Structures are given as C-alpha cells and as structure tokens.
Amino acid sequence: MSNVVIITGASKGIGLATATRFQQQGFRVINISRSECPLEGARNIAADLAETDWKAKHGKSIIDALFDSQGDNEPDTENDKIEQLVLVHNAARMTKETVSDIDGDVLRSVLQLNVVAPAELNTLLLPHMSAGSSILYISSTLGRKAVANTHAYVISKHAVIGQMRATCQDLAGSMIHTAAVCPGFTETEMLSEHLGKNPEIYQHIVGNIAHRRLAQPSEIAETLWFCADNPVINGAIIDANLGQIET
Numbered sequence: 001m002s003n004v005v006i007i008t009g010a011s012k013g014i015g016l017a018t019a020t021r022f023q024q025q026g027f028r029v030i031n032i033s034r035s036e037c038p039l040e041g042a043r044n045i046a047a048d049l050a051e052t053d054w055k056a057k058h059g060k061s062i063i064d065a066l067f068d069s070q071g072d073n074e075p076d077t078e079n080d081k082i083e084q085l086v087l088v089h090n091a092a093r094m095t096k097e098t099v100s101d102i103d104g105d106v107l108r109s110v111l112q113l114n115v116v117a118p119a120e121l122n123t124l125l126l127p128h129m130s131a132g133s134s135i136l137y138i139s140s141t142l143g144r145k146a147v148a149n150t151h152a153y154v155i156s157k158h159a160v161i162g163q164m165r166a167t168c169q170d171l172a173g174s175m176i177h178t179a180a181v182c183p184g185f186t187e188t189e190m191l192s193e194h195l196g197k198n199p200e201i202y203q204h205i206v207g208n209i210a211h212r213r214l215a216q217p218s219e220i221a222e223t224l225w226f227c228a229d230n231p232v233i234n235g236a237i238i239d240a241n242l243g244q245i246e247t
C-alpha cells in the first residue's frame with residue numbers, strides 16, 4: 001500500500017515546498033504543471049491547467065501515473081494499492097486589473113486555472129480516493145478580504161473558499177476530509193512578480209505583519225501536511241499569515 005500526493009504547481013514556490021514535505025513523509029509525489037518539479041523521484045505531468053481541454057489531453061496520463069508507482073509503464077499489482085491520496089490544489093495565477101477595466105477573457109482564464117481546473121481534477125480523482133484521503137485547497141488572505149487592483153484573483157480566491165465548503169458537504173460520510181489554507185505574503189516568485197523590486201513596498205508589507213517577516217513556502221507546506229494528517233480539520237479555513245496587523 002502506498003501514499004500519494006498530487007499537487008498542481010509543484011515546480012516552484014509553495015507547491016515545491018509541499019512536494020518536499022510530503023516526500024519526507026514517504027508519499028509518492030505527482031506534480032501537474034507546465035514545467036517540471038525539480039524534486040528527485042517526483043513524477044511530472046506537463047499540463048497547462050488554464051487550457052479548457054487539459055483534462056481530455058492529460059487525464060489518462062494522471063491516472064496512469066497514479067497506478068504506476070515504479071514508473072515502468074506497468075500498472076501496479078493489488079499489493080501496490082493506494083492507501084491515502086492527498087490532492088493539493090495549489091497552481092494559480094494572479095493578474096492586475098480593477099472593476100473598471102477587467103477583461104472577460106482574463107477573468108475566464110484566471111477562473112479556469114484557479115477554480116475550474118480544481119473542480120475537474122476532483123471529478124477525475126475522487127473515484128480513486130478512499131477513506132483517509134483529503135482534498136486541500138490553497139486560497140489566500142485575498143479569499144477573505146479584498147485589495148484594489150487584483151480583481152480576478154480576489155474573485156477566484158473567494159470562490160475557492162466556497163468550493164472547499166461545498167466539497168466538505170458533498171463528501172460527508174466518505175471519510176475524505178478537506179480544508180482551505182489561506183497563506184499571507186509568502187516569499188515566492190508570484191509575490192516578487194506582483195510587488196516588483198521596490199524595497200519600500202516590502203517594508204510597508206512587512207510592517208503590517210505581526211512577526212515582521214514574509215512567510216516561507218516551507219511554513220505553508222507544514223500547514224498543509226498538518227491538514228492532511230488530521231481529519232479533524234474538515235471544512236476548515238486556516239489562515240497561515242504570521243498575524244496581520246488590523247487596521
């Protein structure tokens with residue numbers, strides 16, 4: 001019997017840290033993203049989840065990877081059955097726009113990656129998830145509040161919270177649990193691309209964090225591991241942000 005974690009976007013950032021953490025726990029790692037997860041032993045499915053036909057293109061490869069623990073293109077035997085399957089919906093895109101200038105195609109594309117692809121991945125994998133498995137969503141502080149100029153992202157991350165809550169209700173009795181982790185400012189490429197290199201902006205942000213520093217991807221990964229390992233965390237929204245100064 002083996003344990004498997006399937007992570008979207010484990011090529012870098014929080015997803016890579018999560019892959020590393022679960023591998024330490026003996027989980028087999030399957031990454032779904034456009035570029036490869038650099039972790040030795042990780043299996044990669046090269047898919048663009050913002051494409052509406054990603055499931056038709058890659059769904060079979062994902063299931064094949066799930067049941068091929070040796071990576072030899074031979075399906076596993078009964079002895080290699082999966083005990084616990086953890087699905088981490090991590091890949092996301094953040095764009096900059098406001099209510100006045102949002103483009104419908106941009107919103108559709110952000111929602112496809114951040115919300116629709118997780119829903120489609122759930123339907124693909126739920127038939128293979130047994131009791132003890134879990135579906136973990138990454139939302140954001142911006143799933144609970146809004147700031148200006150990230151219109152599509154704020155909409156999508158609020159939707160992810162609803163998606164997790166609905167998942168909990170729909171799966172009642174299955175013994176599959178779910179949670180949404182809401183990272184605060186975390187030191188990754190997504191953050192640096194969004195904020196640019198101005199040190200004053202960083203100082204301002206860190207000044208609004210109670211611990212006066214950015215979160216590390218490994219800290220979010222640890223929170224995800226805790227959620228996966230503790231089914232009492234079911235239907236829960238977990239803030240992982242080092243304390244936000246309330247203004």
Ligand SMILES: NC(=O)c1ccc[n+]([C@@H]2O[C@H](COP(=O)([O-])OP(=O)(O)OC[C@H]3O[C@@H](n4cnc5c(N)ncnc54)[C@H](OP(=O)(O)O)[C@@H]3O)[C@@H](O)[C@H]2O)c1
Pocket residue numbers: 008009010011012013014015032033034035036047048049050051089090091092093113138139140141182183184185186187188189190191
């Ligand atoms: N960093 C923060 O401050 C912060 C705060 C709150 C919430 N979050 C959330 O945390 C999660 C991870 O963010 P991060 O900061 O680690 O971001 P990141 O470093 O930019 O990594 C994003 C990951 O998503 C994958 N991805 C992006 N577009 C994709 C696509 N079209 N198809 C498949 N995979 C795609 C990327 O892989 P490829 O480029 O190889 O495809 C990459 O592995 C996201 O859900 C984000 O919203 C982050």
